[in-house]
Amino acid sequence: MSIEVSNESGMQVDEQALIDVARFALARLDVHPAAELSMVLVDLDTMADLHMRWMDLPGPTDVMSFPMDELEPGGRPDAPEPGPSMLGDIVLCPEFAAGQADKAGHSVAHELALLTVHGVLHLLGYDHAEPAEEKEMFGLQNQLLADWYAALEQAERQAALRERDRRLLGKAGFFDRSDPRGSERT
Template identity: 75%
Template sequence: MSIEVSNESGVDVSEDELISVARFVIAKMDVHPAAELSMVLLDSAAMADLHMRWMDLPGPTDVMSFPMDELEPGGRPDAPEPGPAMLGDIVLCPEFAEQQAAKAGHSLGQELALLTVHGVLHLLGYDHAEPDEEKEMFALQRQLLEEWVAAQVESYHADRQSQKDQRLLDKSRYFDEP
């Protein structure tokens, strides 16, 4: 899976974390593992320009998704064998997201992870224009984000345990010496 991040926003963010959450969601949604995704982070002025150009709405927004192919979870149903595809672009605005994060009482990293999940789901055809669509998409978004966080915590604890085990093994080599 290829995920490229281009940070043109001027805000320092963890690109590794954005890639991690995007990769997790793409895998969980059963998208072909060779799929490609592009993520672009823009400042407020550039995002406002995109927002007006594509949505005819003034001012910046937090996330916009630009699907490349018509995909369903698991790939195109009319394809004989699902193959790699360019999912599209997710455009994030960290400046705007930072304001939302402050209002929600969490970090910019948490907000960007949420917006990344949201953007990937849009690329996969999910929408929230109608109440039933919104309920489905936001429930899935919450579930995926919670599962990703749980996987991050589990990975952290496994890494810590591995480090402890290695220190113990390093010390044990002295037991064999006279």
């Protein structure tokens, strides 16, 4: 999966975390692994301009999605196997997201992860214009985000256990300390 991030916002952002959460959501939604996605982080003025130009709404917003290829869930029955495609662009405004995060009482990193998943869902055809659509989209968004955090916690636990085992086995003499690779003694 190719995901590119261009940070033009002037704010420090953990771009790798945005890539990771987007990749996680796309994989969970069974999007072809060779699909491409572009993410652009912009300032308030740029987002306000995009918001007016594309949505005819004044002022900045948090996230906008611009799908590239027409995607149909499940595809057509007479179509060949689905292949890679350019999903489109997600535009995030970290400064706007920071204000939302403050009001919601959580971190900017969490808000940007949430908005990234939200943007991915829009690229895949989800919407929240109607109450039933909103319930489906926000439910899926919240589940994907919760699953991503659970996967991060599991990875952190496994890394801590590996480090603990490495230290314990090293102290017990199971690894040859003179070998920089830490290979087992035979």
